[in-house]
Structure formats: structure tokens, C-alpha cells
Amino acid sequence: MTKYDVIVIGGGAAGLSGALALVRSRRSVLLIDDGTPRNAPADGVHNFLTRDGVPPGEIYAIGRQEVAGYGGEFADGTVTTARRDDDGFTVELADGTTYRSRRLLVTTGLTDVLPDVPGLAERWGKDVVHCPYCHGWEVRDQAIGVLATSPMAIHQVLLFRQLSDDVTLFLHTAPEPTEEQWEELAARGISVVQGKVEQLEMTDDRITGVRLESGKVVPRQALAIQTTVRARAGFLVDLGLETTLVETNGVEVGTALQVDGMGATQVPGVFAAGNVSNPMAQVMPSAAAGLMAGAGINFDLITEETRLAVAARSS
Known part of the structure; x- marks a missing residue:
């Protein structure tokens, strides 16, 4: 050999x-x-x-x-x-x-290993992204959501806020932000949605929104996640x-x-x-x-x- x-x-x-x-x-x-x-x-x-x-x-x-x-x-x-x-x-x-x-x-x-939310795997690497330096320019100026699964989501959402004026943080399974973090999110104009995410909404092979367990759908064009x-x-x-x-x-x-x-x-x-x-x-x-x-x-x-x-x- x-x-x-x-x-x-x-x-x-x-x-x-x-x-x-x-x-x-x-x-x-x-x-x-x-x-x-x-x-x-x-x-x-x-x-x-x-x-x-x-x-x-x-x-x-x-x-x-x-x-x-x-x-x-x-x-x-x-x-x-x-x-x-x-x-x-x-x-x-x-x-x-x-x-x-x-x-x-x-x-x-x-x-x-992606969060257990239906729709994430299908859109992974397309309009479901994780890194603002790898994919941020490609989703710039879109309605971006950030799915929070840990305290690191605050860091992530602030990075994506640099790329769009329309950014929403979905708290999902992450702990409640601290008082200082709430102040930072408000100062940057980042919307915060409480409640667990149930699935992604899609049309024509694109994300159109994020559905919560409550049934409410928040329109989004791209979603950042933590793996x-x-x-x-x-x-x-x-x-x-x-x-x-x-x-x-x-x-x-x-x-x-x-x-x-x-x-x-x-x-x-x-x-x-x-x-x-x-x-x-x-x-x-x-x-x-x-x-x-x-x-x-x-x-x-x-x-x-x-x-x-x-x-x-x-x-």
C-alpha cells in the first residue's frame, strides 16, 4: 500500500x-x-x-x-x-x-444544527442566513427577522440592523433581554416580537413571513438564525x-x-x-x-x- x-x-x-x-x-x-x-x-x-x-x-x-x-x-x-x-x-x-x-x-x-422550526432547512443558505459578513449584503434593505435562541441574538440583531432599517427580533426561546439591551434595541429602532415561532411562511420558494404559535404572521423577506x-x-x-x-x-x-x-x-x-x-x-x-x-x-x-x-x- x-x-x-x-x-x-x-x-x-x-x-x-x-x-x-x-x-x-x-x-x-x-x-x-x-x-x-x-x-x-x-x-x-x-x-x-x-x-x-x-x-x-x-x-x-x-x-x-x-x-x-x-x-x-x-x-x-x-x-x-x-x-x-x-x-x-x-x-x-x-x-x-x-x-x-x-x-x-x-x-x-x-x-x-438549525433550530427546530419548519421551513428553515428548505431556505438555509438562501433567505435564511446566519452571518452578516457572509450574506448580509445580499439581504440589505429587506425586511429582516432575527430568530433568537440564546442571548447572542442581541449581538446578531445589532449587526443586521447595520444592513436594513427594518429589522425585527423574534425572542422565540431566548431569555428576556436585560434592561440595558431593551434600551439598545429601542434606540436602534429594532422591533421585538415575543412568543414562540411556529414556522416560516413561503410563497414561490421565498420567505414571506414568520408565523407565531399564536397564529400571528409577521411579514419578513429574510431571516437570520443562530445555529x-x-x-x-x-x-x-x-x-x-x-x-x-x-x-x-x-x-x-x-x-x-x-x-x-x-x-x-x-x-x-x-x-x-x-x-x-x-x-x-x-x-x-x-x-x-x-x-x-x-x-x-x-x-x-x-x-x-x-x-x-x-x-x-x-x-
């Missing part, structure tokens, strides 16, 4: 960037991807300098061409298990195929590598792998980058993290190779 210097698991911005850094350092690289990037529903990637508005699939196709141009290899499939062998790692795919490498770079991203994010890293359990909870301002937002500044995890030889280790990262910082992790892996290999060369010379 071919043993690669590095297996990269995940073919998004972080994985492709890490693979590119490695193949340009003359490392043998296999990138394994299951073809389900987090941003697949989005029409375009935004805030990516020189690539603003380009569809995600187009960016990834270009990245694959660049990696392949330096000798990188690709395999389609889902990694189900990763385990340590005598002098490296073996990964197994869902179809039983196995590959071996000296190092692993995990860039599998995360899964967004709970879960790192796609269950296949690492045999390596003893598990995710940890991530909090923002005391509010749990999901799970992620812990890494250092070069992407190294607590398991020697295993690195991670992108949303799997930083849930807040957009495409550009994910690509930068992949580059840093690729450089970290290359130097880790150089350190090992130098140690072995010195030992061989001394023997």
Missing part, C-alpha cells in the same frame, strides 16, 4: 490550502473528500479578496487543479476511522478502502482525539478540535485547520489556517527526518 507523507481529510478551503503548501514542499499528499462542504447551499463566497461572489464549487475546483498540478492526489469518500499504526496512521473509508500516511491534516469542517455547530471529527475517536465545547461570551455555540498556532492537536502527528478547529472562521481565514497547518506539518516531518539522518550518520 502506498504510504503518503500526509493525508488531508476534507477538501474545502483549509484542506486545499494545506495540501497546496505541502505539495509545493515536495511532500506526497492524498486529499480525501466526501463532497459535502458546509457552504454548498450558498450562491457565492464573500469577503474573500479577489474571489468575492464566486460560487464555492468553482473555488474548490480551481484549488484541486492547483494541488494536482504539483502532484497531489485525490480520493472521493467519507473517512470513518483513523488509527495509529507502527510508524504513522491508517485511515479507512466507508467503503472499506484504507490509506496510510505519516501525518494527518483534518479539515472536515462542521455541521450546522449550533458540531465539528465533524467523530472518526478520530480511536486516536483519543475528541472535540471540546466552544463558548462565546459565556454562551455555548458548539464543538471544535483544540489546536495550537500551527494547527497541531494534542495527538502527535495530527493537525487540524478550518471550521473543525475554529467555528467562527470564514473561507479566507480557513484557507490561511490550512496554509499554517501545512507549514507546521512540513517542519514536523523535517524535524523527524533530520533526527533520523543524524542517527544514521552516527551509527
Whole structure:
């Protein structure tokens, strides 16, 4: 069986960037991807300098061409298990195929768990959005709703207020705002609707309103939501590598792998980058993290190779 210097698991911005850094350092690289990037529903990637508005699939196709141009290899499939062998790692795919490498770079991203409201999943990535920097311009000046599920919704609604004069906060399952927060919402002209949301109203494949459990419908054209994010890293359990909870301002937002500044995890030889280790990262910082992790892996290999060369010379 071919043993690669590095297996990269995940073919998004972080994985492709890490693979590119490695193949340009003359490392043998296999990138394994299951073809389900987090941003697949989005029409375009935004805030990516020189690539603003380009569809995600187009960016990834270009990245694959660049990696392949330096000798990188690709395999389609889902990694189900990763385990340590005598002098490296073996990964197994869902179809039983196995590959071996000296190092692993995990860039599998995360899964967004949406609030349990009918209609959200169907419109996710279109007129149901989560990030004002990723999708805000596209819903500017529309009647925007923000579905609150935690205290973080106050922060979110203030961000979307920058993009439209017509913004409504649906308290849904979030706690009552503090007195200071009520003052901020009023000062910014943000409407607040109490009561639980039952479902989205849609016509011609577009949002037209938000229906409350009371039966009242509030007209809206777009809805911002908060998702709970879960790192796609269950296949690492045999390596003893598990995710940890991530909090923002005391509010749990999901799970992620812990890494250092070069992407190294607590398991020697295993690195991670992108949303799997930083849930807040957009495409550009994910690509930068992949580059840093690729450089970290290359130097880790150089350190090992130098140690072995010195030992061989001394023997």
C-alpha cells in the first residue's frame, strides 16, 4: 500500500490550502473528500479578496487543479476511522478502502444544527442566513427577522440592523433581554416580537413571513438564525482525539478540535485547520489556517527526518 507523507481529510478551503503548501514542499499528499462542504447551499463566497461572489464549487475546483498540478492526489469518500499504526496512521473509508500516511491534516469542517422550526432547512443558505459578513449584503434593505435562541441574538440583531432599517427580533426561546439591551434595541429602532415561532411562511420558494404559535404572521423577506455547530471529527475517536465545547461570551455555540498556532492537536502527528478547529472562521481565514497547518506539518516531518539522518550518520 502506498504510504503518503500526509493525508488531508476534507477538501474545502483549509484542506486545499494545506495540501497546496505541502505539495509545493515536495511532500506526497492524498486529499480525501466526501463532497459535502458546509457552504454548498450558498450562491457565492464573500469577503474573500479577489474571489468575492464566486460560487464555492468553482473555488474548490480551481484549488484541486492547483494541488494536482504539483502532484497531489485525490480520493472521493467519507473517512470513518483513523488509527495509529507502527510508524504513522491508517485511515479507512466507508467503503472499506484504507490509506496510510505519516501525518494527518483534518479539515472536515462542521455541521450546522438549525433550530427546530419548519421551513428553515428548505431556505438555509438562501433567505435564511446566519452571518452578516457572509450574506448580509445580499439581504440589505429587506425586511429582516432575527430568530433568537440564546442571548447572542442581541449581538446578531445589532449587526443586521447595520444592513436594513427594518429589522425585527423574534425572542422565540431566548431569555428576556436585560434592561440595558431593551434600551439598545429601542434606540436602534429594532422591533421585538415575543412568543414562540411556529414556522416560516413561503410563497414561490421565498420567505414571506414568520408565523407565531399564536397564529400571528409577521411579514419578513429574510431571516437570520443562530445555529449550533458540531465539528465533524467523530472518526478520530480511536486516536483519543475528541472535540471540546466552544463558548462565546459565556454562551455555548458548539464543538471544535483544540489546536495550537500551527494547527497541531494534542495527538502527535495530527493537525487540524478550518471550521473543525475554529467555528467562527470564514473561507479566507480557513484557507490561511490550512496554509499554517501545512507549514507546521512540513517542519514536523523535517524535524523527524533530520533526527533520523543524524542517527544514521552516527551509527
